[in-house]
Amino acid sequence: AQSVTQLDSHVSVSEGTPVLLRCNYSSSYSPSLFWYVQHPNKGLQLLLKYTSAATLVKGINGFEAEFKKSETSFHLTKPSAHMSDAAEYFCVVSDMNAGNMLTFGGGTRLMVKP
């Protein structure tokens, strides 16, 4: 069975400092991994996805994530936080053994201080 764990429910950073949102996954097959972002009172939007190509994936708004199979991790990073990055972030796993259905993590709320 596939699962995903987001290690921090809340992360707080200062504007201009780096962002690290942690995600570990469990999958019985080669997974696909995604990060979605949800701004207040909005639906979820895809930030980036990993599908067995390059292990370092670049997404929108300067975010990137690195797939590390040995660590079963897919952490999301950004070099410099902006106030507009304040939102909830979801790590998502999908694999063929689960019929390509998506399993969402519990979410990490990112707060950005001025």
Place this chain on the structure above:
Amino acid sequence: DAGVIQSPRHEVTEMGQEVTLRCKPISGHNSLFWYRQTMMRGLELLIYFNNNVPIDDSGMPEDRFSAKMPNASFSTLKIQPSEPRDSAVYFCASSLTGNNRELFFGEGSRLTVL
């Protein structure tokens, strides 16, 4: 493209009343998903359709919930009778079928049952 359109955006009703939530997926998408989001349980998949056919409704909480997709451009989620514990944000999402598909989410319908 207008994206996934949900209505109503907000609904306040009294316990025992029928609630109908509506969704128009992105044109050309042949998979449609209904999710429920609460603070306690996070994001839960309720049901999904492929080519208007319900594929997996194992996430539907109980018989009070039902979903239909009469055609490729419209779906409804109905709760009858509604209960206070049904209060949540309900999201509709659509995608193309296949592996590694990106889900496109609507902005959600916030339901409050008094």
